[in-house]
Amino acid sequence: MNRKYRKTVIAGNWKMNLLPSDVKPFAERLKAEAGRVKFCDVVICAPAVMIPAAVKAFRDTRIAVGAQDVSEHDAGAFTGEISAAQLRDAGAKYVIIGHSERRQYHGETDAAVNGKLRAALEAGLTPIVCVGETLSQRETGVSLDMIRAQVKSALYGIPAEKARKIIIAYEPIWAIGTGMTATPEQAEEVCGEIRAVFRGMYDARAARAVTIQYGGSMNPANAAELLSQPDIDGGLIGGASLDAEKLLAIINAANQ
Numbered sequence: 163m164n165r166k167y168r169k170t171v172i173a174g175n176w177k178m179n180l181l182p183s184d185v186k187p188f189a190e191r192l193k194a195e196a197g198r199v200k201f202c203d204v205v206i207c208a209p210a211v212m213i214p215a216a217v218k219a220f221r222d223t224r225i226a227v228g229a230q231d232v233s234e235h236d237a238g239a240f241t242g243e244i245s246a247a248q249l250r251d252a253g254a255k256y257v258i259i260g261h262s263e264r265r266q267y268h269g270e271t272d273a274a275v276n277g278k279l280r281a282a283l284e285a286g287l288t289p290i291v292c293v294g295e296t297l298s299q300r301e302t303g304v305s306l307d308m309i310r311a312q313v314k315s316a317l318y319g320i321p322a323e324k325a326r327k328i329i330i331a332y333e334p335i336w337a338i339g340t341g342m343t344a345t346p347e348q349a350e351e352v353c354g355e356i357r358a359v360f361r362g363m364y365d366a367r368a369a370r371a372v373t374i375q376y377g378g379s380m381n382p383a384n385a386a387e388l389l390s391q392p393d394i395d396g397g398l399i400g401g402a403s404l405d406a407e408k409l410l411a412i413i414n415a416a417n418q
């Protein structure tokens with residue numbers, strides 16, 4: 163973390179879990195403790211149907227609500243899709259883009275990720291763009307090439323003043339939901355490289371300002387060490403974000 167230059171952001175990714183009726187009790191538990199959070203931003207990325215309930219439950223707190231996907235189109239005949247303007251109007255402030263589960267199960271390409279990123283920025287949402295390598299890519303030594311390519315494609319054509327508003331989440335696919343976490347050194351190496359891509363595409367200021375999260379089995383036991391790395395500015399948390407106590411423990415680690 164480096165709070166002098168950039169925000170620390172802890173985001174929970176609930177994925178397709180919980181029910182709308184679970185939001186209020188979860189929020190009560192989180193609100194009771196999260197009032198003390200001063201040094202990091204906290205986001206709950208809920209399933210789309212739960213966004214209104216989450217916005218209501220977290221009103222007047224420092225906890226923001228995010229979505230897990232967004233359409234690259236503005237409006238029109240795209241049955242089942244949700245636009246960035248609709249998310250924004252419903253009260254969402256953030257949106258996850260290009261999560262590996264969407265790339266893997268829904269065929270989301272780098273070009274689609276770029277389109278979604280543009281749509282989110284246009285609507286004033288803060289995008290959390292996910293990148294990450296598979297286990298075989300890591301084992302064959304091409305992780306950094308993969309990540310550089312994913313970040314560059316995502317940012318293609320995005321001007322510097324907009325790039326500053328983006329959060330990148332480094333999520334090694336082999337670490338997601340597996341209990342296998344990247345070591346702090348592995349995560350730092352990639353997050354540092356992502357910052358270098360920003361430096362190359364924009365400038366040192368943009369690179370210094372971008373928040374880069376780590377995601378993949380982050381939990382109360384490993385959060386503090388991961389977050390102590392200079393280029394890791396927060397976490398995107400799946401499984402552990404479904405348990406208010408675990409999420410609070412991670413928030414506390416980021417709030418130190």
Ligand code: PGA
Nearest residue numbers: 338339378379399400401
């Ligand atoms: P995990 O998920 O924390 O359950 O590994 C992270 C994510 O997919 O965002």
